[in-house]
Every structure is written in C-alpha cells, then in structure tokens.
Amino acid sequence: MPAREKMKNETCPVARSVDIIGDRWSLLIVRDAFDGIRRFSDFQRSLGMARNILSDRLHKLVNSGILTMQSASDGTAYQEYVLTAKGERLFPVVVALRQWGELHLFAHGEPHSVLIDKRTLRPIPMMSPAAEDGLVLTAQETEVQ
Incomplete structure (x- = not known):
C-alpha cells in the first residue's frame, strides 16, 4: 500500500x-x-x-x-x-514546541526569542493539557482509546 x-x-x-x-x-x-x-x-x-x-x-x-x-x-x-x-488551529502546536524548546534547548540566560502577549507585553504562560475541571493532566493520567 x-x-x-x-x-x-x-x-x-x-x-x-x-x-x-x-x-x-x-x-x-x-x-x-x-x-x-x-x-x-x-x-x-x-x-x-x-x-x-x-x-x-x-x-x-x-x-x-x-x-x-x-x-x-x-x-x-x-x-x-x-x-x-x-x-490557525496549529497555533497551540507552534506555541507548545516553542515553550518546550525554551525550557530544554537553551542554557539558563542564553538569549532567545520570546512570545509575548501584546496586551501585557509579558511572556505567555506555559501551556498544559487540562481536564474538564481545569486540573493539569500528565501523560500518566490519560490514555488513548
């Protein structure tokens, strides 16, 4: 095939x-x-x-x-x-990859671009999968069906 x-x-x-x-x-x-x-x-x-x-x-x-x-x-x-x-629905995917890269691929203090909220001029918060009640989920708390 x-x-x-x-x-x-x-x-x-x-x-x-x-x-x-x-x-x-x-x-x-x-x-x-x-x-x-x-x-x-x-x-x-x-x-x-x-x-x-x-x-x-x-x-x-x-x-x-x-x-x-x-x-x-x-x-x-x-x-x-x-x-x-x-x-446009890929935006969270790009943000998640960016945030993972910021956390794991740059040394502390190493300069890199930062995604900011235009309203507050602050970096956007880390994205995390959440349950219906808002609690953050880990891979161990989910399963594929």
Whole structure:
C-alpha cells in the first residue's frame, strides 16, 4: 500500500498530523505565516531553503488546507500564502514546541526569542493539557482509546 494511502487509513491523529506538518520545513513555514510572512520570496529569505523544496512544501500545505493562496494585499500581481482557519488551529502546536524548546534547548540566560502577549507585553504562560475541571493532566493520567 502506498504511504499516502496508508496514512489515510491511520487511526492515530498524531500520525496523520505528522504526515502533513511533521517535516522541519512545513512547521517552520507555518511558524513564519503566524509571524506575518505571506510571499514566496519572504519565506525563502526567512528560512534560507531551496526554491524547489519551498515550492513543494507550500503546495503540500495548500493542498492540505493549512494555507490558501490569494492575490497580494497590496494590489500587485503577486500571490500570497495565508493561513486558513485549519492552519490557525496549529497555533497551540507552534506555541507548545516553542515553550518546550525554551525550557530544554537553551542554557539558563542564553538569549532567545520570546512570545509575548501584546496586551501585557509579558511572556505567555506555559501551556498544559487540562481536564474538564481545569486540573493539569500528565501523560500518566490519560490514555488513548
């Protein structure tokens, strides 16, 4: 069975998600889209990736409904890549990866970018899975069914 067909039949949401956004470049494109990047040349400049790979990943993200293409907002002939509602729902995923990286991949005091709440200008609080009653859940307190 081809890999694509196998993923369609996969019952694990994590496996299906990783099939779409699990490679390094796709998630960084999504991150940059959250940061306001919309044009091919701007993605390429930000990520420093080969044009053919960028084109392939953008095409995959558009076909998956994560991004959509629309006419440039400034009226030029360019096309822009914009997050769809489905793509916007990846924000907690990007934040969770960012926070994990801040905690585990930087030495104490080592400079790194920080995601802040625009209203308070303070770093956003750590994300944690919570039960219906608001209590924080650990992996040991959950199970897949």
